[in-house]
Amino acid sequence: MEFLDLPPLLSARGTVRLPGSKSISNRVLLLSALADGETEVRDLLASDDTHVMLEALKQLGVGIRHEAGGVVRVAGVGGLFPVKSGDIFLGNAGTAVRSLTAALALAGGQYKVSGVPRMHERPIGDLVDGLRQLGADIAYLGNEGFPPLQLKPAQIKPGGVVKVRGDVSSQFLTGLLMALPLTGVETTVEVVGELISKPYIEITLATMARFGVNVVRDGWQRFVVPAGSRYRSPGTIYVEGDASSASYFLALGAIGGGPVRVEGVGRDSIQGDVRFADALARMGAVIEMGDNWIEAKAPAGGLTGITLDCNHIPDAAMTLATTALFAAGPTMLTNIASWRVKETDRIAAMAKELRKLGAEVEEGADYIRVTPAKALSSPPEGIDTYDDHRVAMCFSLAAFGTALRINDPKCVAKTFPDYFERLATVTEAVPVIAIDGPSASGKGTVAACVAAALGWHYLDSGALYRLTALAARRAGVAWDDESGVAAVAARLDVVFDGESIRLAGEEVGEAIRTEEMSSGASKVAALPAVRAALLFRQRLFRRAPGLVGDGRDMGSVVFPDAKTKVFLTASVEIRAERRYKQLIGKGIEATIQPILQDLRERDERDSQRSVAPLRQSDDAELLDTSALTIDEAVAKVLAWAAS
Ligand SMILES: Nc1ncnc2c1ncn2[C@@H]1O[C@H](COP(=O)(O)OP(=O)(O)O)[C@@H](O)[C@H]1O
């Protein structure tokens, strides 16, 4: 499985220009396609879900041109799709499936509408029931109430009252409302049950109004689409920034100091998710808002947990569930039953992953209650994302407490393809000084001194390979048995505590330093599966205020974003002499020649292996300590780190 390791974060600050809103983008595309005249769409979101909509519209014969600067020009078909039949595949894009199904059901063609397997588990029965009241001919090709669907030409009888349930997904009502103007006849839609996610209906009505159709609303129960309604292109239309995507950055500001500013949504936004800022303010965050921007800062006293009915911000509410990890006391999010029918069962997914981080979580049919742990624990198996972009993005906030592995991170492409790159631009990660070099060059000594001078943590990465060699030996696993040794490495039960290193409870600080274990470490370190098994474990050592790591691949593989990288070396003769003195000093008998021979062999093995070979990388400073004292070498590294 693909994964992304996020470094632990120290702070957040900066400005992000948001990608276009997914909800507005797909509504604008459909209405541009159905309208009379050509529409120039600016700031359209470029993502999987809008791609799916664009491809479907092209397939239906709508002329679409992509121009410079992300501008998309849509030639409206005046209510009639030119292509009257086809298999329309809509991936996992709920906004596309619901709204296109409604428009196609009234279009008089023969269409199959399908998506990915998860889409076939997401309900659509309430919309189909509403469309059948208008005379639409729709059949379920799989399970009753779910896509895929077969739509056939039918005698559409508009007018009167159509009833639709509003308590499962507001997208059913959106689909019906956007399709009804195709009939030109006054029709009333009555909502049965409490309408959820009302702000999304506001987006629907506001977008329809931009295209010349003004729905008359009576509370949230009755909606009248007037007679003679017809979509007309507004000429040029700008898509607002995505308010749900804004939530991650605002939360970053609230947790990580801030201020973090998002541009593209603000006080004037038509998206309900801007109300996420109010929820953050209730947790204590300092919020400021302009017409087209919102800014969040952390409160002096830290965030506090809240209880909130999240019906009005179902998507952004997921961000509150992970922000809760950094708040004092529990956070209770209620009225979120719709989470269960989204890209995944979001209540179950959030509960499971939050628990992996050590939080105490209670979940019900329509609520989640999160009580944070004192310190986050980071699961070595990573946070699973369930092919759900919002799970991936909201869990990135947990990186404020620890290094974090996010599995299958590319699912963010559904709405925010470069999310993690943008995250990096407004956050500061815990700094690392990476010191690599050959055996006995003095890396360990220098790294430990630098860490002590700065008050930072220290990682002796070689010790992990030594521990793996020792643990493999004790488990009877041969050092060249790659999968066997990798399994041992993945399960290493080790506690580092100052000078002390305990393996399965037993002190092994001395046992891993023997020449036999040096040789074993060098052998197991050449096995790719072993290196992979130890990668995240090493990254977990990165904790505030900073880390000094020594080894062979600190700067090249484990911490490629290290601020300071040093390649520390000395001539092989000098290194042999140092090792000799070290051994004699410990009362171990030694002679120079075999040490020299062993060093040469290990240099060869460490630098010739296929994965993470020992060599100076282009961005590392070279420090030859042959003629330096320890203090001089330490001073040099500190000077580089300070520059
Ligand atoms: N200029 C120097 N820089 C670093 N270590 C030195 C220096 N001169 C002598 N030494 C000694 O070299 C020995 C080997 O250093 P060590 O840190 O164990 O190396 P490594 O971690 O690279 O294998 C230590 O006993 C250390 O005190």
Ligand SMILES: Nc1ccn([C@H]2C[C@H](O)[C@@H](COP(=O)(O)OP(=O)(O)O)O2)c(=O)n1
């Ligand atoms: N980051 C690292 C650290 C060590 N290794 C390998 C290389 C060495 O042969 C062993 C032991 O490393 P260690 O740094 O403890 O050994 P020396 O003190 O340099 O002799 O592990 C590695 O491949 N990558």
